[in-house]
Amino acid sequence: MDNVENVELPKQEDKKEEEPTTPAKLSAIQRIIGTLLFPAEVFMDINLEPTVFLPIILSIVISLGSSIVILQKLHVNWEQLYSKAFDQQLEKQGKSRADLSPKEKEQIDEQIKTMAKVAPYISYISPIVFPIAVPIILALIFWGGTSLMGGITTFKKVHSLVMHVFCVVSLGVQMLLNVTVVFIKNPADIDLTKGTFITSNLGALLPAGSPKMLVATLTQMDLFTIWPLILIAIGLPAIAKNFPKQYAVITVFGLWAIYATVAVLLKVIFG
Numbered sequence: 001m002d003n004v005e006n007v008e009l010p011k012q013e014d015k016k017e018e019e020p021t022t023p024a025k026l027s028a029i030q031r032i033i034g035t036l037l038f039p040a041e042v043f044m045d046i047n048l049e050p051t052v053f054l055p056i057i058l059s060i061v062i063s064l065g066s067s068i069v070i071l072q073k074l075h076v077n078w079e080q081l082y083s084k085a086f087d088q089q090l091e092k093q094g095k096s097r098a099d100l101s102p103k104e105k106e107q108i109d110e111q112i113k114t115m116a117k118v119a120p121y122i123s124y125i126s127p128i129v130f131p132i133a134v135p136i137i138l139a140l141i142f143w144g145g146t147s148l149m150g151g152i153t154t155f156k157k158v159h160s161l162v163m164h165v166f167c168v169v170s171l172g173v174q175m176l177l178n179v180t181v182v183f184i185k186n187p188a189d190i191d192l193t194k195g196t197f198i199t200s201n202l203g204a205l206l207p208a209g210s211p212k213m214l215v216a217t218l219t220q221m222d223l224f225t226i227w228p229l230i231l232i233a234i235g236l237p238a239i240a241k242n243f244p245k246q247y248a249v250i251t252v253f254g255l256w257a258i259y260a261t262v263a264v265l266l267k268v269i270f271g
Helices: 002-006 028-037 039-048 053-074 078-092 102-148 155-184 212-220 223-239 245-270
Strands: none
Touching: 028 039, 028 053, 028 155, 039 155, 039 223, 053 102, 053 155, 078 102, 102 155, 102 223, 102 245, 155 223, 212 245, 223 245
């Protein structure tokens, strides 16, 4: 009997209860379309299964494709483009090339020639690197901001959220409008030095000679900046625990306000 009493029965391992996982309901294509039409539902779906593959591929295709179409349509002369950019920069400083010394003119000419040689390669490389690098940087910033405000989420989820918004709004809609303008307007009337061909901020509507501070401030209030920020502010509470909507708004627009303030000051100081 003693032997029977002393026999230790094998202990059953305690199994931690795992939270039931709900499979994502939307396909990758539905998420892309839904970011524009029903974003709240898409962001809740991203919380269940964050993905970035399709938006990355689409972003590269949109960015590279639109660059090729625009450059081919406008028949860009890179030396003329950079020469114009230098002249505009001098004009902002209240100068012209006539005010420069022969040595300074020679240096500018050399810079223009060098940049003109490199530009065709950059114009095809940057549309590939830009759509990958920018969302990663933004996701790191918003993930860090969310964590500092007490929210609990993963970088993978924030990256997926930012990638979908960036692909659909920052690239998809904006590039579609830019390409449309290229086919509608006379190529001679399009200024590539502005970076965009559409008027999407109040700064672009101000008359020449307006105060630098006012122009720089209103330029930061761009449709294709505010719109993605609103979507990210909607999306963060959907993918983060302990992160109410008001915290998301404060985090997203607080970080943007810091960036915008620095950008405005740099623009005013360095022109």
